[in-house]
Amino acid sequence: MARTGRRPAGSGTRDAILAAARAAFAEHGYEGATIRGIAERAAVDPALVLHYFKSKQRMFVAAMEFPFDPSEIVERVLSGDPERAGEQLIRFFLSVWDDEQARAPLFAMIRSAVSHEEAAEMLRQFITEALVARVASGLHVPHASLRPPLVGSQIVGLIFMRYIVKLEPLASLPADDVVAAIAPSVQRYLTGDLGLG
Amino acid sequence: MARTGRRPAGSGTRDAILAAARAAFAEHGYEGATIRGIAERAAVDPALVLHYFKSKQRMFVAAMEFPFDPSEIVERVLSGDPERAGEQLIRFFLSVWDDEQARAPLFAMIRSAVSHEEAAEMLRQFITEALVARVASGLHVPHASLRPPLVGSQIVGLIFMRYIVKLEPLASLPADDVVAAIAPSVQRYLTGDLGLG
Numbered sequence: 001m002a003r004t005g006r007r008p009a010g011s012g013t014r015d016a017i018l019a020a021a022r023a024a025f026a027e028h029g030y031e032g033a034t035i036r037g038i039a040e041r042a043a044v045d046p047a048l049v050l051h052y053f054k055s056k057q058r059m060f061v062a063a064m065e066f067p068f069d070p071s072e073i074v075e076r077v078l079s080g081d082p083e084r085a086g087e088q089l090i091r092f093f094l095s096v097w098d099d100e101q102a103r104a105p106l107f108a109m110i111r112s113a114v115s116h117e118e119a120a121e122m123l124r125q126f127i128t129e130a131l132v133a134r135v136a137s138g139l140h141v142p143h144a145s146l147r148p149p150l151v152g153s154q155i156v157g158l159i160f161m162r163y164i165v166k167l168e169p170l171a172s173l174p175a176d177d178v179v180a181a182i183a184p185s186v187q188r189y190l191t192g193d194l195g196l197g
Numbered sequence: 198m199a200r201t202g203r204r205p206a207g208s209g210t211r212d213a214i215l216a217a218a219r220a221a222f223a224e225h226g227y228e229g230a231t232i233r234g235i236a237e238r239a240a241v242d243p244a245l246v247l248h249y250f251k252s253k254q255r256m257f258v259a260a261m262e263f264p265f266d267p268s269e270i271v272e273r274v275l276s277g278d279p280e281r282a283g284e285q286l287i288r289f290f291l292s293v294w295d296d297e298q299a300r301a302p303l304f305a306m307i308r309s310a311v312s313h314e315e316a317a318e319m320l321r322q323f324i325t326e327a328l329v330a331r332v333a334s335g336l337h338v339p340h341a342s343l344r345p346p347l348v349g350s351q352i353v354g355l356i357f358m359r360y361i362v363k364l365e366p367l368a369s370l371p372a373d374d375v376v377a378a379i380a381p382s383v384q385r386y387l388t389g390d391l392g393l394g
Binding site: 177 | 343354379
């Protein structure tokens with residue numbers, strides 16, 4: 001190992017890879033960053049990066065300290081009753097955002113996307129690859145690729161009004177009432193008629 | 198005039214009042230800032246402040262360089278066909294946000310609200326006084342005070358996804374298609390059944 005200057009697998013190695021990943025995503029964006037480049041930056045073998053994180057997408061989720069893996073949520077929602085997918089999604093997001101610790105990294109990402117063009121671009125690339133393509137192929141409805149951005153718009157807006165601006169009475173509304181009010185919109189975006197012919 | 202150290206009415210005076218208003222809003226928030234305090238800060242008579250801006254609410258709109266007066270939009274929407282209010286609102290916001298110059302100050306305000314607790318609080322107070330109370334008294338439907346935050350959540354989220362993250366295909370979707378997709382949700386938030394009993 002000393003010969004190549006490479007780091008062995010071990011407790012500090014995962015953190016070193018994550019630090020390298022954050023630097024690579026910041027420098028090259030989501031699309032531009034590569035497993036090979038991140039491995040080089042962390043002075044480890046690319047196979048070790050894959051051993052820890054399986055894919056670039058999962059490494060991004062870990063590097064950004066997301067409290068959940070968005071693609072797992074997509075799987076869960078797509079595999080359940082399609083007519084209750086909107087409700088499930090809103091319930092899931094409320095459970096994350098009503099937890100102060102869980103929401104911190106998501107809030108940081110929204111703040112960063114609003115302030116920095118590059119962060120917005122990185123988020124765009126990640127959402128496109130991790131969510132839009134997957135949802136679009138899993139939903140057997142017209143205009144499938146438009147649906148994730150529509151769902152995202154309602155969820156991010158809910159987050160802004162309820163948790164950032166804290167506008168009453170929405171900010172203090174019990175989660176069940178938020179679900180009753182918002183889920184039908186999300187359901188329509190997921191499986192309903194979008195009025196686009 | 199020289200005796201009281203007060204500024205006369207004139208071309209530079211309006212700007213001086215606006216600068217004083219921005220400082221006062223930043224320091225005391227929307228609720229805490231007063232016409233009297235702003236007049237004092239700008240070294241003018243409070244009557245002159247009212248002459249230029251009519252109300253604190255309008256002064257805020259001018260100080261923040263909003264491209265429109267939100268309360269005028271509310272009047273327009275409330276005075277039209279209630280069943281087309283959602284469509285009108287979305288059309289209006291798209292026309293503002295599709296104009297790069299018009300959207301700049303709104304974008305600055307969103308960025309500021311996401312980054313600074315005090316700015317979020319100021320926005321919350323302004324929306325509550327200028328929009329929520331007015332819409333709630335103009336809409337003759339149950340849960341009237343919850344409706345503006347719900348509408349706001351969908352509009353801000355649309356702005357985030359279409360203009361900030363620029364997620365395709367939503368970012369390039371023609372305005373008419375955005376209206377077709379989003380307006381029914383906004384209409385339901387304004388006048389429809391929110392499922393709250």
